[in-house]
Amino acid sequence: MTEQLRSMVRETTLSTKDLIYPLFVVPGEKKRKEISSMPGVHQMSVDQIVRECVDVKTLGIPAVILFGIPEHKDEVGSGAYDENGIVQRAIRAIKKEVPELVVITDVCLCEYTSHGHCGIVRGNEILNDESVELLVRESLTHVQAGADMVAPSDMFDGRVRAIRAGLDQSGFTGIPIMSYAAKYASGFYGPFREAAESTPQFGDRRSHQMDPANSDEAMREVELDIHEGADIIMVKPALPYLDIVRRVKDKFGVPTAAYNVSGEYSMIKAAGRLGWIDEQRVMLEVLTGIKRAGADLILTYFAKDAAKALAT
Numbered sequence: 018m019t020e021q022l023r024s025m026v027r028e029t030t031l032s033t034k035d036l037i038y039p040l041f042v043v044p045g046e047k048k049r050k051e052i053s054s055m056p057g058v059h060q061m062s063v064d065q066i067v068r069e070c071v072d073v074k075t076l077g078i079p080a081v082i083l084f085g086i087p088e089h090k091d092e093v094g095s096g097a098y099d100e101n102g103i104v105q106r107a108i109r110a111i112k113k114e115v116p117e118l119v120v121i122t123d124v125c126l127c128e129y130t131s132h133g134h135c136g137i138v139r140g141n142e143i144l145n146d147e148s149v150e151l152l153v154r155e156s157l158t159h160v161q162a163g164a165d166m167v168a169p170s171d172m173f174d175g176r177v178r179a180i181r182a183g184l185d186q187s188g189f190t191g192i193p194i195m196s197y198a199a200k201y202a203s204g205f206y207g208p209f210r211e212a213a214e215s216t217p218q219f220g221d222r223r224s225h226q227m228d229p230a231n232s233d234e235a236m237r238e239v240e241l242d243i244h245e246g247a248d249i250i251m252v253k254p255a256l257p258y259l260d261i262v263r264r265v266k267d268k269f270g271v272p273t274a275a276y277n278v279s280g281e282y283s284m285i286k287a288a289g290r291l292g293w294i295d296e297q298r299v300m301l302e303v304l305t306g307i308k309r310a311g312a313d314l315i316l317t318y319f320a321k322d323a324a325k326a327l328a329t
C-alpha cells in the first residue's frame with residue numbers, strides 16, 4: 018500500500034489544533050530559565066511569555082495553559098488570588114499582544130503556598146471548604162484579567178460547582194471550566210514540581226488525588242464534575258491511564274482532555290538525548306496514542322515540537 022493510500026484509511030489524525038501548551042510564569046523581566054529536568058521548557062517572565070505566545074500562535078497551536086510562580090509564598094497562597102498576581106499580569110499581557118490565542122489557567126494553590134499543598138492546611142489536614150473558597154476567588158481574578166477558561170487542578174470536593182456559581186454570579190456565564198477530574202497521585206509529576214517550585218514540604222497529595230489502581234473511582238469523579246458543571250473533563254497523567262481516557266470518552270461522550278505530564282515528557286527527552294530512542298518518532302507515536310484512546314485535547318510540553326513535526 019502506498020503512503021498516500023495508507024493516509025486515506027488512517028483512523029486517527031493528530032493535529033496541532035488538538036494541543037495545549039503549558040507555560041510557567043515567573044516574576045521579573047527578561048527571565049528565561051530552563052528547567053533542568055525538562056529540556057526545552059523554561060520558566061519565563063511576563064515579557065518572555067508574551068514572545069513565546071507569539072511563536073506558539075505562529076506555529077498554529079490554539080491554546081496555552083498558565084502556571085504561576087509568585088514572588089512570595091505564604092500559608093494561604095495569597096499570590097493566587099491577587100488581581101495583580103503573576104498569572105493575572107501574564108493574562109493581560111498575552112491578551113493585549115495575541116488576543117486570538119486561547120488562554121487557559123491552572124487554578125490551584127500549590128504553587129502559591131509556603132507548604133506546597135493545594136489548599137489551606139491545619140495541622141496535618143487540608144481544609145476542603147476553606148480552600149474551595151479561595152479557588153473561586155482565584156478563578157474570578159483570572160477571568161477578570163481575560164482568561165478564556167479556568168482549569169481547577171486541586172481535586173477538592175465541590176470546587177467545580179463553587180467556581181461555576183462564582184463565575185455566573187459575576188456575569189461570566191460563558192466562561193467554560195476544564196476540570197482535572199481524574200487526577201491520579203502520580204510519580205510522573207516530579208519534574209513539574211521543580212518547574213512550579215511546588216513540592217509539598219511535608220506529606221503528599223494522596224488524600225485528594227486518586228489511587229493509580231482505581232478505575233471505577235475515576236468514573237465517579239468524572240460524573241460528579243460533569244454534574245457540577247464541568248465543560249471539559251481531564252484525565253491526568255495520560256500514558257499510564259489511557260484506559261481511563263477511553264472509558265470516560267465512551268461513557269460520557271464529553272470533550273475529553275489528557276495531560277501528557279512532565280515525567281512523561283522528561284523520560285522521552287532523556288532517552289532521546291542518550292540516543293536510546295528516536296525522540297521525534299516516539300513523541301508522535303505517544304501523542305497519536307493519546308488521541309486514539311479518545312482524547313480531544315492534549316496538554317503537552319511537546320506542543321511546539323509536535324507542531325513543527327506535523328508541519329513538515
Ligand code: PBG
Pocket residue numbers: 123124125126127128170171205206207208209210222277278279280
Ligand atoms: C497542580 C498541578 C500539578 C500538575 C498540574 N497541575 C502538580 C501536582 O498535582 O502535584 C502536574 C503537571 C505535570 O506534571 O506536568 N497545580
